[in-house]
Amino acid sequence: MVKVSIEQIEKQLGSYLKETYKHLHEHPELSAEEYETQAFITKELDRMGIPYQKMAKTGVCAVLEGAEAGKTILLRCDIDALPIDEQTGLAYASTKPGVMHACGHDAHTTIGLGVLSVLKERLSEWKGTVKIMFQPSEEVQPGGAKPMIDEGILENPTVDAGLCLHTNPFLAPGKFEMRKGYMLANTDRVYISLIGKGGHAAAPQQGIDAIAMAGQFITGIQNIVSRQTSPLDNAVITFGTINGGTTSNVMCDRVDIAGTVRTIRTETQDKIIAQIEQLLKSVTDFWGGEYTYNYSKGYPASWNDPELTDVVATAIQTAFGEDKVVENEHPYMSGDDFSVVAQAVPSVFMYWGTGSDEKENFPWHNAYYHVNLEALKYGVATAVESITALLQSEKVGK
Numbered sequence: 001m002v003k004v005s006i007e008q009i010e011k012q013l014g015s016y017l018k019e020t021y022k023h024l025h026e027h028p029e030l031s032a033e034e035y036e037t038q039a040f041i042t043k044e045l046d047r048m049g050i051p052y053q054k055m056a057k058t059g060v061c062a063v064l065e066g067a068e069a070g071k072t073i074l075l076r077c078d079i080d081a082l083p084i085d086e087q088t089g090l091a092y093a094s095t096k097p098g099v100m101h102a103c104g105h106d107a108h109t110t111i112g113l114g115v116l117s118v119l120k121e122r123l124s125e126w127k128g129t130v131k132i133m134f135q136p137s138e139e140v141q142p143g144g145a146k147p148m149i150d151e152g153i154l155e156n157p158t159v160d161a162g163l164c165l166h167t168n169p170f171l172a173p174g175k176f177e178m179r180k181g182y183m184l185a186n187t188d189r190v191y192i193s194l195i196g197k198g199g200h201a202a203a204p205q206q207g208i209d210a211i212a213m214a215g216q217f218i219t220g221i222q223n224i225v226s227r228q229t230s231p232l233d234n235a236v237i238t239f240g241t242i243n244g245g246t247t248s249n250v251m252c253d254r255v256d257i258a259g260t261v262r263t264i265r266t267e268t269q270d271k272i273i274a275q276i277e278q279l280l281k282s283v284t285d286f287w288g289g290e291y292t293y294n295y296s297k298g299y300p301a302s303w304n305d306p307e308l309t310d311v312v313a314t315a316i317q318t319a320f321g322e323d324k325v326v327e328n329e330h331p332y333m334s335g336d337d338f339s340v341v342a343q344a345v346p347s348v349f350m351y352w353g354t355g356s357d358e359k360e361n362f363p364w365h366n367a368y369y370h371v372n373l374e375a376l377k378y379g380v381a382t383a384v385e386s387i388t389a390l391l392q393s394e395k396v397g398k
């Protein structure tokens, strides 16, 4: 196993990591448009002398072989940004109005390059192959993981295990969160229209009020999670938009509602899909209206292989201390298309502490989101320890 200390990484790579992060943060690109980011990554790989292949249009797979043949571990680093106008006021804030790295994918890309740099320098200390999956389009479904898998990233050589570190602004640098089993949720989208009949607002009996139907539907829908699913089974239904009507004295003839449904278990997901439709039917029957219903399944829930989670947690605890790993009691209700990798090969997804003590931390996808630059070295060191522990574990590639 490659032994690295935080001090070594700081000395060797501290300013490289910060400068790389700042550059990527200043130059964010939206999903599937990461051409400059791809060029930056390949320029760094050329400089380091690491072979790579461009994949899925704007993605890159870097392949580093150790001193001897062995297992193959893949580290996923997503590279895309979000359509958000950055408000952090940082000196290295986005130079592109309306585009911002507000999910930390710039930090993921940075540690991918950092890990390659460390492993390249210590080629004699490990055996096997490391693939870094610089993945585009995580933020927009159907995602960039599947196209990279379709183009063969898990083959030649065959990947034995997958690993992913995601920034977490609510966790201190040096700490990592993970759990065995489900780590992230099914993230689905739902689009509904309730269709009534227009008329004079003073004569409601002549029309069909789509706003009244929507009110009943929205009140009813919260009974699904509170009354129809187990309190011990994680599920969330949230509507993020509702639109309808034109003016105060005209009866609204149509309301459009869009939201998200998050579940862990497939059975619960299927039950909610059916129950939303049942409620739509009963509400529109009562009012004499109609509906359209479009349920779109998104990224599947992400599963952490229990044995490999143990291997990774033990490696981090041994290298950096018992208290560095936080075991999550529950899965997160957010999603990530790393789950597609996790469905194909045994994998571990963990959160990586990137919060700050000195200023307020904001959630992912917020215009004030920021990453503590001091966290970068912990990300690299932990990824190196985890990858090399997996490379030599008997539990991998069984």
Ligand SMILES: [Zn+2]
Residues within 6 Å of the ligand: 102, 103, 139, 364, 365
């Ligand atoms: Zn995100």
Ligand SMILES: [Zn+2]
Residues within 6 Å of the ligand: 103, 104, 105, 138, 166
């Ligand atoms: Zn993300």
